[in-house]
Amino acid sequence: MRIVIIGANGQLGSDLSIALSKYKPICLTHKDVEVADFRIVNKIFRKYRPEILINTAAFHNVALCEKEPLKAFMVNAVGVKYLAENCLYYKTVLVHFSTDYIFDGKKKRPYIEEDYPSPLNVYGISKLAGEYFIQYILKKYFIIRTSAMFGVHLCRAKGGNFIDTMLRLYKEKKEIKVVKDEITSPTYSLDLAKQVKELITTSHYGIFHISGHGFCSWYDFAKTIFKFLNIKVKIEPVEAKKFCPEVRRPPFSALENKHLKILGLDRMRPWQEALKDYLKKKKLI
Numbered sequence: 001m002r003i004v005i006i007g008a009n010g011q012l013g014s015d016l017s018i019a020l021s022k023y024k025p026i027c028l029t030h031k032d033v034e035v036a037d038f039r040i041v042n043k044i045f046r047k048y049r050p051e052i053l054i055n056t057a058a059f060h061n062v063a064l065c066e067k068e069p070l071k072a073f074m075v076n077a078v079g080v081k082y083l084a085e086n087c088l089y090y091k092t093v094l095v096h097f098s099t100d101y102i103f104d105g106k107k108k109r110p111y112i113e114e115d116y117p118s119p120l121n122v123y124g125i126s127k128l129a130g131e132y133f134i135q136y137i138l139k140k141y142f143i144i145r146t147s148a149m150f151g152v153h154l155c156r157a158k159g160g161n162f163i164d165t166m167l168r169l170y171k172e173k174k175e176i177k178v179v180k181d182e183i184t185s186p187t188y189s190l191d192l193a194k195q196v197k198e199l200i201t202t203s204h205y206g207i208f209h210i211s212g213h214g215f216c217s218w219y220d221f222a223k224t225i226f227k228f229l230n231i232k233v234k235i236e237p238v239e240a241k242k243f244c245p246e247v248r249r250p251p252f253s254a255l256e257n258k259h260l261k262i263l264g265l266d267r268m269r270p271w272q273e274a275l276k277d278y279l280k281k282k283k284l285i
């Protein structure tokens, strides 16, 4: 099976490259392909003629997206349209990643795939536009929505994951302030990559939520990280609107892996279990 991975040196792309290694995927980085350039995208398809194209590329620094909406739309929507158009022509299955931020967080229960999207920020709007392009162009696609990802490989857009940030703040400050009123489902990228490997070799195309089981606030996530590390630190819970007033984010964006469950394919696990494994892999516990 000829698989091409775009964004192969990113947080998720690195784990996908490992999880799919038996297929010897063609691993492309931003140096090899710019998704917002149709000519370059088409060259990649002509050269590799992939049976499956996995796109992890995104402009996903949420605060920067507010400042650079044009770039957000070029990468997260128009670039995805270019990929979908080429997938249609070359009969390629598109695997694309989207986000819990397409929801507004008013539901207060985990979102299922059928829930109505209503994004609150430029990032979420641009990612939803990307989803819509795929759905109107293609029949054979996997749109995978995930949330609050952490993995051993660096999240390139954010310069690290939430755990890295907590450990940096612990070294720099006496007291750490963490948002208490945004609730999400932390997701270990290695678990996600393994789950993606299983899903994309089926023909159950469509939209899938794939997140760690359960949910927590960023404050609870931080407390659990330090508990597992056996570190005593003062953490102050703060309101999102005081912490980062310039960006609106959903107050509750936990995802339920409903479609995976229906297919009997849900191999994700409680986020706390995955977090422990991550800390072990990083040799922190």
Ligand SMILES: NC(=O)c1ccc[n+]([C@@H]2O[C@H](COP(=O)([O-])OP(=O)(O)OC[C@H]3O[C@@H](n4cnc5c(N)ncnc54)[C@H](OP(=O)(O)O)[C@@H]3O)[C@@H](O)[C@H]2O)c1
Pocket (backbone or CB within 6 Å): 006, 007, 008, 009, 010, 011, 012, 013, 029, 030, 031, 033, 034, 035, 036, 055, 056, 057, 058, 059, 060, 075, 079, 097, 098, 099, 100, 146, 147, 148, 149, 150, 154, 155, 156, 157, 158
């Ligand atoms: N991280 C999260 O918490 C989270 C949560 C929900 C959904 N997601 C989604 O999951 C996906 C993967 O996230 P991640 O954390 O693995 O991201 P990441 O570490 O930032 O990796 C993204 C990769 O895409 C490349 N890239 C960026 N812009 C590109 C462009 N215009 N053309 C080609 N390549 C480009 C990056 O290369 P350079 O760095 O060299 O530009 C990098 O290799 C994204 O679609 C994101 O929206 C992430």
